[in-house]
Amino acid sequence: MKFAVVTLATILVATLSTTGECKVRYNEIEAQRMLFDLLMSKPDKSTLSKVPGLKTYKYVNCGNPSTDLANLLQLVIGPDPLTFPGPLNVQFSVNIKTLVDAPIKGQLLLAKKVGDSWLKIPCVGIIGSCTYDDVCALLALISECPPQFVTAGVPCQCPFQKGSYTLPTAEFDVEIPLFPAGDYHAVANLTRNADSISCVEIFATFA
Numbered sequence: 761m762k763f764a765v766v767t768l769a770t771i772l773v774a775t776l777s778t779t780g781e782c783k784v785r786y787n788e789i790e791a792q793r794m795l796f797d798l799l800m801s802k803p804d805k806s807t808l809s810k811v812p813g814l815k816t817y818k819y820v821n822c823g824n825p826s827t828d829l830a831n832l833l834q835l836v837i838g839p840d841p842l843t844f845p846g847p848l849n850v851q852f853s854v855n856i857k858t859l860v861d862a863p864i865k866g867q868l869l870l871a872k873k874v875g876d877s878w879l880k881i882p883c884v885g886i887i888g889s890c891t892y893d894d895v896c897a898l899l900a901l902i903s904e905c906p907p908q909f910v911t912a913g914v915p916c917q918c919p920f921q922k923g924s925y926t927l928p929t930a931e932f933d934v935e936i937p938l939f940p941a942g943d944y945h946a947v948a949n950l951t952r953n954a955d956s957i958s959c960v961e962i963f964a965t966f967a
Contacts, residue, residue, distance in 0.1 A: 823959035861919035
């Protein structure tokens with residue numbers, strides 16, 4: 761039943777986007793939010809006692825390592841099992857080949873598997889499959905970098921100086937449930953004008 765409703769919502773969004781006419785009482789924004797809520801809905805009462813945890817994940821560099829301005833060399837996420845709310849452990853290494861500064865554009869594709877199909881999770885607010893035209897402006901909203909980044913000498917705001925940066929295992933407290941159970945696919949792409957900064961593709965399963 762849920763698959764049928766999600767499919768209907770997807771068709772509704774596609775129709776509104778292509779025709780520009782509201783043939784039902786929902787406008788396009790409401791339809792996008794409806795689809796977002798369906799894909800990211802909380803579990804029903806029968807499964808509330810079980811908190812979804814990260815079962816498996818893998819990542820790949822989806823750009824061109826030889827021409828990208830930065831390369832992600834390592835990404836480790838824990839603990840195992842990882843559940844939200846709860847602690848999130850992150851470890852990564854990245855090589856920035858040249859000074860990277862504004863304008864930086866970010867594009868995020870986030871999809872959830874429903875049946876045999878991947879359905880794109882719409883952008884609601886700043887969550888979902890969103891385009892961020894000015895990543896540096898968003899990062900500037902951070903009043904101060906997390907102490908874990910400061911200790912490791914990893915920058916969290918523009919500009920990003922040329923160099924190799926490693927964040928040893930750092931723990932962050934996540935106080936809200938982020939992902940309902942299911943299979944997820946994410947592609948994050950960063951560009952500066954015509955230059956590709958980096959592209960990372962992630963597959964993850966929460967169960």
